[in-house]
Amino acid sequence: MPGYDITEPQLRCVLPFAAAPAEVRLLRRAAAAQLAQWGLPAAADEAELVVTELATNVVRHVGEGASATLVLERRGERLRVEVHDKSRTVPTLRSAGCDEEFGRGLHLLTSLAVDWGTVLTAMGKAVWCEVEVDKVQACRRVERAVEVLETYQGVDGSAATLGRRWEVVLEESAVELIADLLHWTAARGLDPDDILDRAQMHYEAEAA
Template identity: 85%
Template sequence: MPGYDITEPRLRCVLPFAAAPAEVRLLRRATATQLAQWGLPTATDEAELVVTELATNVVRHVGEGASATLVLERRGGRLRVEVHDKSRTVPALRPTGCDEECGRGLHLLASLAADWGTVLTATGKAVWCEVEVGMAQECRRVERAVEVLEAYQDADGVSAVQGRPRQAVLEESAVELIADLLHWTAARGLDPDDFLDRAQMHYEAEAA
C-alpha cells in the first residue's frame, strides 16, 4: 500500500488498497503509524475504528478485490478519513434495529464522528468522516463520559434526589460503573489491576 505525504498546506496521506479483510488490518496499522508521525497518537483508537468501518463496507458492499483508496488528512483540529471506491451506490443510515448488512456500521461512524458524509466522484464515490483531535477531542471525551454516566444512572436505577447536586450523582455513577467494569474484566480472566494501569497510561498519554 504505497502512500505519500504533503506537508503544505496540510498533512495528507493517500493509501490505495484492494478490498480484503487482510488489507483492512494493514490499513489500521498504517493509520496508527501515520498518526504517530503526525504527533496525533491520542486520535489513533477512533481513527482505526473509522478506517475499519469504511474499509470493511467496501469489502461487503462493493466486493472483495475492488480497488479503493484511503485518504488521511489533518485539517486544523480535525482528522479527516476518506475511503474512495468505484461504486456509485451511496450508503444511508437505516433504523437502529436493522441487521448488520443494512448499515448498522454507519451508526457507529455517526456516534464517533464530529461530521461525516458521502460524495459522488468522477469514478464512483467517497465516504468521509472527521474526528476531533487535540483539545477538541478531550472535550468530546468528557461529553461522551457524561452521556454514558447519565445512561448508566437510568439503567442502574440511580437518580438525583431533590436537593442533591447533579455532580455528586455523576460521581457516584462513575464509581459504580468502574466497579462494574472491574467485575467484567475479572469474569473474563483478566487482571483488574492491569486493566486500571492500562487505562491510567492511556489517560496520561492523552493528558500529556
Template identity: 70%
Template structure:
C-alpha cells in the same frame, strides 16, 4: 495580495486499498505509521477503530476486491478520515436491537467521532469522519463519551436510569458499550484482551501527560 486567502496548514495522505480483510489490517497499520510520523499519536487508537469500520463496510456493502481509497487529513486539532469507493449506495446508521451485537456498526463507531457524513462523488461516494487530535481532546472525549452513553440508554439498556440513578445508569451503559465493542473487535479478527490492554495503555499515557 488581492484574492489570496490564507488557510491553516494541513497534512494529507492518500492510501489506496483493495476491499479485503487482509488489506484492512494493512491499511490500519499504514495509517497508524503515518499518524505517528505526523506526531498525532494521540489519535492513533481512535483512527484505527474508525478506519477498520469504514473499510470493513466497503468489503461488506460494495464487495470484496473493490477498489477504494483512504484519505487522512490533519488540520489544526482535527483529524479527518475519508474512505472513497465506486458505489453510489449510501450507508445508513440504524439502531440495532438490544441483543444484536453485529448491527450497530457504523452508528456505534460514528458516535465516537466528533462529526461524520457521506457525500456522493464523481466516481461514487465518500464516507468521512473527524476526530479530535489536539491538546484539548481529553475534555472533548469525556463530553463525547457522555453523549454516547446517554444515547446508548435509548436502545433499552441500563434500567437504573428509569429509577433516577443517573450515574449508576451511565456506569451500566459504559459496561454494555465496552462489551459490545469487544464483541465487535472479536468479530473482525482482533483479540479483545489486546484491545483492552491498548485502551488502558492509551488512557494511562494521556492521564500522565495531562
C-alpha cells in the same frame, strides 16, 4: 497494500488498498503510524475506529478485492478520514451498519465523529468522517464517555433526579458498553484481548 503516497507533508496521506479483512488491519496500523508522524498520537484510537468501519463497509458492501483508497487529511482542528471506492451506492446509517449485530458499533462511530457524509465522485463515491483534534483530548474523552453512557441503555432520568444512583447507572452502562464492544470486535474477526491491550496502552500513555 502497495504503500502510500504523502502530499502536502503534515496535511494529507493517501493509501490505496484492496478490500479485504487483512488489509483493514494494515490500514489501521498505517493510519496510527501516520498520525504519530504528524504529532497526533492521541487521535489514533478514534481514527482507527473510523478507518475500520469505513474500510470494512467496502469489503462487505462493495465486495472483497475491490479497489479503494483511504485518505487522511488534517483540516485545522479536525482530522478528515475518507474512503473512496468505485460503487455509487450511497450508504445510510442502517446499510453502513448492515444489521442489528453491528448497529451499536456504528452508533459509537457516529458519536465519535463531528460529522460524516457521502460524496459522489467521477469514479464512484467517497464516504468521510471528521473527528476533532485539540489539546484537551483527555477532557473530551471523559465528556464524550458520559454522553454515550447516559443514553446507551435508554436510561430515564438524570443525575439530579437519581442522585447517587446515577453513578451506579453509568457504571453499569460502562460494563455493558465494554461487553458489547468486545462482541463487536469478535464479530469483525479481531482479537478482543488485543483490542483491550491497545485501549489500555492508549489510556496509560495519555494518563502519563
